[in-house]
Amino acid sequence: MEHYTMNLTLKVWRQKNKKDRGGFETYSVSDISSEMSFLEMFDVLNERLVTEGKDPISFDHDCREGICGMCSMYINGRPHGPWEGTTTCQLHMRAFKDGDTIVVEPWRANAFPVIKDLVVDRSAFDRIIQAGGYISVNTGNAVDANSIPVEKDKADTAFASAACIGCGACVAACKNASALLFVSAKVSHLALLPQGGPERKTRVTAMVAQMDKEGFGSCTATGACEAVCPKEISISNIARLNAEYGVSGLSSDK
Amino acid sequence: MKWSEFFTSSVGKKFVMGLTGIFLILFLVVHVGINACMWAMDGGEMFNKAAHFMGATVVIRILEVGLFVGFFIHIIQGLVLTFQNRKKRSIGYQVPMGNAGSKWYSRSMGLLGTIVLIFLIIHWKQFWIPSRFTDMSEATYESGVPVHDLFGLMKDTFSQLWVVILYVVACISLAYHLLHGFQSAWRSLGLSNNRYLHLINAVGVGFSIIVPLAFAMMPISMYFDWVQ
Numbered sequence: 001m002e003h004y005t006m007n008l009t010l011k012v013w014r015q016k017n018k019k020d021r022g023g024f025e026t027y028s029v030s031d032i033s034s035e036m037s038f039l040e041m042f043d044v045l046n047e048r049l050v051t052e053g054k055d056p057i058s059f060d061h062d063c064r065e066g067i068c069g070m071c072s073m074y075i076n077g078r079p080h081g082p083w084e085g086t087t088t089c090q091l092h093m094r095a096f097k098d099g100d101t102i103v104v105e106p107w108r109a110n111a112f113p114v115i116k117d118l119v120v121d122r123s124a125f126d127r128i129i130q131a132g133g134y135i136s137v138n139t140g141n142a143v144d145a146n147s148i149p150v151e152k153d154k155a156d157t158a159f160a161s162a163a164c165i166g167c168g169a170c171v172a173a174c175k176n177a178s179a180l181l182f183v184s185a186k187v188s189h190l191a192l193l194p195q196g197g198p199e200r201k202t203r204v205t206a207m208v209a210q211m212d213k214e215g216f217g218s219c220t221a222t223g224a225c226e227a228v229c230p231k232e233i234s235i236s237n238i239a240r241l242n243a244e245y246g247v248s249g250l251s252s253d254k
Numbered sequence: 255m256k257w258s259e260f261f262t263s264s265v266g267k268k269f270v271m272g273l274t275g276i277f278l279i280l281f282l283v284v285h286v287g288i289n290a291c292m293w294a295m296d297g298g299e300m301f302n303k304a305a306h307f308m309g310a311t312v313v314i315r316i317l318e319v320g321l322f323v324g325f326f327i328h329i330i331q332g333l334v335l336t337f338q339n340r341k342k343r344s345i346g347y348q349v350p351m352g353n354a355g356s357k358w359y360s361r362s363m364g365l366l367g368t369i370v371l372i373f374l375i376i377h378w379k380q381f382w383i384p385s386r387f388t389d390m391s392e393a394t395y396e397s398g399v400p401v402h403d404l405f406g407l408m409k410d411t412f413s414q415l416w417v418v419i420l421y422v423v424a425c426i427s428l429a430y431h432l433l434h435g436f437q438s439a440w441r442s443l444g445l446s447n448n449r450y451l452h453l454i455n456a457v458g459v460g461f462s463i464i465v466p467l468a469f470a471m472m473p474i475s476m477y478f479d480w481v482q
Contacts, residue, residue: 011348024348077349103349110342173351175361176339178264205255208265217342218264218335220363221438227355236446242265243444249260 006098058117069165079169109177124214131210132203158192170225176217181225184241201248272442274328298405306401336364359430373424412476425470432462
């Protein structure tokens, strides 16, 4: 595709802090290269704001290569913007054309309060992982990697679930602000592997309990989460979590 | 894990919705089957006898209590979930996602269910209450046992255009409610096997079209006097 430059109008959510009511501000940016990433376009705008003595727009980012799960912008009515299977940092400006107006909002969910501008607090996800998204391993020498046989199909499915980067796009897209795609990916990843076996039952109940405590909604299987997931996590993970939860909850001794 | 913890968790609530949903789907099969007797073209004899059997058999009357419990749980839990879920995002988006990634009816289960509920209340008042509690005209066939003339009541009720329209609207709402609910219920119960999910999806689409269509044809065929 040939290189081109564009002039754009940005409508960006600005909010000073958690308590501020916030609102949209409109910015014009010019001579944006079609080869820039979406975040580089924001860098250009922020540099201008800094030279003008204004407060730059806060946004989350880290690796900028689509694997860390930090970037989180709701662009023109879609988490991570118009491209499928793409994080905001990997969205490039060739997705837009000269004269476009782009509306950028933070993730919206009560469990993800806005910290500043486009930055939201996703520590709820960390607490869900802390509740059970791990395996307990004794210290000592590292065990040989191939000492426990793993079925190839299961290893592949577990790997596909483990690809979840915990960005929260599923929550942002869900009409109920449900985190079940994230939680189910993490539960599936460990439930499919023999290493996850010993804590299988307590893991799913503990993670769901924490998820409910954090104030996420419940899943109504609309499929919006799967559609926007930058790592294309399958919604079948949710059905697997439901089964894990059913077996765990109904076979419990107490 | 206590029972109460299981059934009050977000996943447990969906489990209950799925279970009661499948139970109500089974009821629809029975209901549409019994009602289809109205098309026997025998002046309603087979239909009235079938309805009499359903009303006079003690096992079915006991099952009816279970049916009401199923309805009650499904309706109350559904409404509670709809309102609770709505509160999880206090500030909405400037640009909504709309139909990108999800079907409108999958996001409108609360609304579609409420339309069906409103219909249900009117439907109970029109048919269930007269047949169980209040007086209605009887019909006697060769066995000599008088049975409720529900066929006559149907003819009478469905001579009014507004009732026919209401029933058709309710059937369309039911169709879309089932289109999402049929397959979603099985996922809520934990069915993740792709082979069975494909089967459930196909059966679900067929069921969601055929059953509501059959129900909708009942008032329509009565209104246009296609059945005698």
